[in-house]
Amino acid sequence: xxxxxxxxxxxxxxxxxxxxxxxxxxxxxxxxxxxxxxxxxxxxxxxxxxxxxxxxxxxxxxxxxxxxxxxxxxxxxxxxxxxxxxxxxxxxxxxxxxxxxxxxxx
Amino acid sequence: xxxxxxxxxxxxxxxxxxxxxxxxxxxxxxxxxxxxxxxxxxxxxxxxxxxxxxxxxxxxxxxxxxxxxxxxxxxxxxxxxxxxxxxxxxxxxxxxxxxxxxxxxxxxxxxxxxxxxxxxxxxxxxxxxxxxxxxxxxxxxxxxxxxxxxxxxxxxxxxxxxxxxxxxxxxxxxxxxxxxxxxxxxxxxxxxxxxxxxxxxxxxxxxxxxxxxxxxxxxxxxxxxxxxxxxxxxxxxxxxxxxxxxxxxxxxxxxxxxxxxxxxxxxxxxxxxxxxxxxxxxxxxxxxxxxxxxxxxxxxxxxxxxxxxxxxxxxxxxxxxxxxxxxxxxxxxxxxxxxxxxxxxxxxxxxxxxxxxxxxxxxxxxxxxxxxxxxxxxxxxxxxxxxxxxxxxxxxxxxxxxxxxxxxxxxxxxxxxxxxxxxxxxxxxx
Numbered sequence: 258x259x260x261x262x263x264x265x266x267x268x269x270x271x272x273x274x275x276x277x278x279x280x281x282x283x284x285x286x287x288x289x290x291x292x293x294x295x296x297x298x299x300x301x302x303x304x305x306x307x308x309x310x311x312x313x314x315x316x317x318x319x320x321x322x323x324x325x326x327x328x329x330x331x332x333x334x335x336x337x338x339x340x341x342x343x344x345x346x347x348x349x350x351x352x353x354x355x356x357x358x359x360x361x362x363x
Numbered sequence: 364x365x366x367x368x369x370x371x372x373x374x375x376x377x378x379x380x381x382x383x384x385x386x387x388x389x390x391x392x393x394x395x396x397x398x399x400x401x402x403x404x405x406x407x408x409x410x411x412x413x414x415x416x417x418x419x420x421x422x423x424x425x426x427x428x429x430x431x432x433x434x435x436x437x438x439x440x441x442x443x444x445x446x447x448x449x450x451x452x453x454x455x456x457x458x459x460x461x462x463x464x465x466x467x468x469x470x471x472x473x474x475x476x477x478x479x480x481x482x483x484x485x486x487x488x489x490x491x492x493x494x495x496x497x498x499x500x501x502x503x504x505x506x507x508x509x510x511x512x513x514x515x516x517x518x519x520x521x522x523x524x525x526x527x528x529x530x531x532x533x534x535x536x537x538x539x540x541x542x543x544x545x546x547x548x549x550x551x552x553x554x555x556x557x558x559x560x561x562x563x564x565x566x567x568x569x570x571x572x573x574x575x576x577x578x579x580x581x582x583x584x585x586x587x588x589x590x591x592x593x594x595x596x597x598x599x600x601x602x603x604x605x606x607x608x609x610x611x612x613x614x615x616x617x618x619x620x621x622x623x624x625x626x627x628x629x630x631x632x633x634x635x636x637x638x639x640x641x642x643x644x645x646x647x648x649x650x651x652x653x654x655x656x657x658x659x660x661x662x663x664x665x666x667x668x669x670x671x672x673x674x675x676x677x678x679x680x681x682x683x684x685x686x687x688x689x690x691x692x693x694x695x696x697x698x699x700x701x702x703x704x705x706x707x708x709x710x711x712x713x714x715x716x717x718x719x720x721x722x723x724x725x726x727x728x729x730x731x732x733x734x735x736x737x738x739x740x741x742x743x744x745x746x747x748x749x750x751x752x753x754x755x756x757x758x759x760x761x762x763x764x765x766x767x768x769x770x771x772x773x774x775x776x777x778x779x780x781x782x783x784x785x786x787x788x789x790x791x792x793x
Contacts, residue, residue, distance in 0.1 A: 262619045262636040278635050282617050327591070327617035329635075 261356045263344060268361045269336040277308065277316075280329045281346055281354060287322035303328060303348035310360075311340035320348075336362045402427055402717040405486050405496040407476045407655055409433030409461060411440070412687030412702035413502030415791045417469045419710030420500075425468065427714065430494055432486065434475040436460060438792070439530030442699045443734075443784050445563065448526060448537045449570035450578075451737055458530065459792035479659040481680045498713050500675075501661065501668075502687045502702065503653025504528060505559050508666070511649040512625060519627035523644040527559060539643045540571060545579040547642030550632050552622040553588045554649045557667065559688050559697045561594045562743070564647060566733040569599065572607040573736045585612045585641070587634060588620040594696070595733065595741055597766040602735045622646070652689035659683055667691045672749030673724050674712040675705060684709050693753030694745070700783075701729040703791055724749055726757065732780035740776035 264278040281303070288300025300322065307317035315334045343357045404427055406417040417431040438459045446452040465471050474488035479499070486494045505528060509516050515523070526536035540549060549571055553564040568586045575582040593599075603611045614620035619636035625646055632639040632646070651666030661668045661677040668685040669678040675690060677683045686709045687702035695701045704727045712722035730744040746760035764776060 264636045280617065280619055280636065 261344065261346070261354060263342075263356055263358050265342055265358050265360055268363055271336055271362050273336045274333050275336055276331060276333055277342065278329070278331050279306075279308075279344055279356075280327060282327050283346075283348070283352075285320075285322070285324055285326040285328065289322065301349050301352075303346050303352060305345075305347040306330065307345050308332070309343045309345075310334060311338060336360070338362055402497040403430070403495060404428070404498050404500065404713060404717075405430045405432060405494050406500040406502065407432045407486065408502035408504060408653065408687070409435070409438055410502060410504050410687065410702065411699040411787070411791055412504075412706045413500070414438070414461065414464055414706075415703040416500050416502060416686060416706035416710045418464055418467055418791070419707045420713060421468045423710055423714040424717075427717070428470070429468070430470045430472050431461065431464065432472045432474060432476050432488065432494070433461065434473060434489070436473055437530070439533060440699070440784075440788060441528070441533075441560065441563070442732075442787075443780075444526075444533050445567040445570050446734060446737075448533060448540065448567060449574040450537065450541055451570060451574065454530070454534060454537065457533070459788060461792070463793055476655050476658075479655070479683075481660060481683060484682060496682075497717060498682050498684065499659075500684045500686060500709060500713065501653075501656055501659060501689065502685075502706070503655045503689050505650045505688050505697075506652065506654045508649040508651055511554075512622065512646070514625040514627065515646055515648055516627075519625065520646070522627040523625060523630060523632075523646045525647050526645060527647050527650075536643070536645055540574070543579065543582065543642045546581040547579070548582065548639070549575075549584040549643040549645065550639050550641040551584065551586050551645045552625075552632060552647055553586060553590065553593075553620075554647055555589045557697065558647070558650045560699075560731070561696055562599075562731055562733045564588075565593060565595075565599045566735070567645070568611055568613075569602065569607070569733075569735040572603070572611040576607060576610050580610075582642075583610050583612060585614065585639065586620075587614050587622050587632065587639075589616055589622065591616045594731075595743055595763060598741045598764055599733075599735065601766055602739065602741075606736055606739070650688075652685075656685065656689050661685055662689075665691070669752070672752065672754055674716060674722055675709040676712075676716075678752075684713060691753070693747070693750075694756045695727065695729055695747050695754045696731060696743075698729055698731050699787065700731060701727070703787060704728050727754065730783065732776065732783055734777060734780055735773075736777075738777050739770070739773040740780045741773070742776055742779070 262280040269275045286301040290298045303320045316332045339362045346354045406413045420429045440457045447454045474490050478487040524532045524536040526532045571584045624633040652662045656662040661679050668689050670685050670690045675684040675686050686705040688697040708725040715722040727747045732742045734740045741764035744762045746757040747754040
């Protein structure tokens with residue numbers, strides 16, 4: 258499993274809106290496909306994503322089978338205080354991945 | 364190669380049948396067909412497709428007036444050019460002229476086609492000359508979607524070459540890599556498909572890695588790919604693991620490989636998650652059919668040209684045929700091999716149509732060799748037939764080098780690569 262990729266500017270001005278990009282490798286198997294022998298391929302997807310900024314949730318999303326493999330999310334927030342952005346992905350079969358990056362507010 | 368020649372003979376047979384129709388037996392009336400004997404065909408573009416087509420037309424029917432329009436007197440062939448870029452081959456071996464084609468009776472017009480009047484069936488050349496045609500064949504190759512990559516442009520390509528078409532660009536990348544210090548990084552940005560010669564970026568990365576391994580062992584090459592999967596991927600990646608560990612780094616789309624912007628002044632390559640400032644940046648942009656296709660009105664909103672797969676006649680403009688990289692040919696890859704194969708089929712079809720007959724449904728072949736090291740090559744070959752509007756691979760015709768193979772086979776395929784190039788360029792330009 259490759260580590261999730263996160264892109265957040267290292268430094269932002271207080272009050273500025275900044276972009277957060279995340280990319281995680283995941284098969285996102287829909288559960289609607291069958292093998293050549295007619296066996297249903299069990300669903301294996303990420304079901305939930307959240308991002309917290311200094312402990313407060315600023316963005317979250319429920320994922321469904323229509324979300325593509327290797328989900329790539331881009332969203333925005335306002336720079337308030339220096340601190341940490343924490344990311345969490347939860348999915349089928351006990352899938353769980355976390356990541357965190359520091360952000361410096363000037 | 365033997366297979367190629369057999370195919371060509373078959374096509375010539377078809378073409379001769381077509382000529383036979385144009386020259387009925389003496390004593391038979393021939394008014395309806397007589398005009399076909401002096402029919403004019405203009406071919407635009409002197410690459411593997413256009414040059415092969417002009418020649419095949421003249422061979423199909425010596426009375427056709429065939430004009431080949433091409434601004435450059437020297438053609439720099441793309442197949443094997445990756446070996447030149449890696450310093451393994453003299454670039455002059457990639458250069459071909461049109462002298463032999465002219466000897467075959469093709470009239471050469473060394474000019475660019477500026478305008479096409481489909482209704483009047485006439486082409487205007489850069490010198491102002493006007494060429495009228497009964498049938499027009501466009502083999503314009505590719506053009507770039509410069510606007511698809513922020514920061515990239517013709518000017519930026521003088522610093523960060525694409526080296527994807529044209530001798531100057533190939534020479535520029537060759538010089539940059541040769542001049543790079545040991546320890547320098549080469550970045551290759553690979554675009555989404557459709558693109559010219561899908562395995563070529565990976566061949567290029569492999570051969571540059573070979574050169575670095577031998578001459579600049581502290582350097583490396585990083586491939587930034589806008590895709591997650593590519594042709595002969597297992598074969599390439601198996602070879603990279605074996606030959607170039609630590610020298611060739613591959614970053615797929617899902618690893619953040621999509622290049623989102625470049626800056627020529629600082630030679631910066633930006634992805635969604637990273638920034639690179641390599642010593643050499645080879646930026647291969649997104650592609651579309653060559654410019655004249657748009658001018659002629661034969662390109663659709665995809666930027667490529669839909670054609671009738673039997674005759675390669677445009678779906679959008681009558682009497683204009685499109686072959687090679689510019690055409691939408693379904694499962695056929697965009698390669699020199701495919702282009703020259705299409706050229707011969709198209710030439711036979713044009714001759715048949717001008718004689719008032721219906722061309723038969725063809726079977727086409729394409730072979731793509733990829734060098735991974737001077738003595739290590741892999742290949743992919745197939746036969747293709749029209750199904751509906753598009754070429755589909757004939758079931759069971761696909762032949763791909765095995766993922767696991769002894770070095771002897773890889774070395775033999777490397778010799779085959781050379782033999783293919785020699786035979787194909789001799790057939791088209793020699």
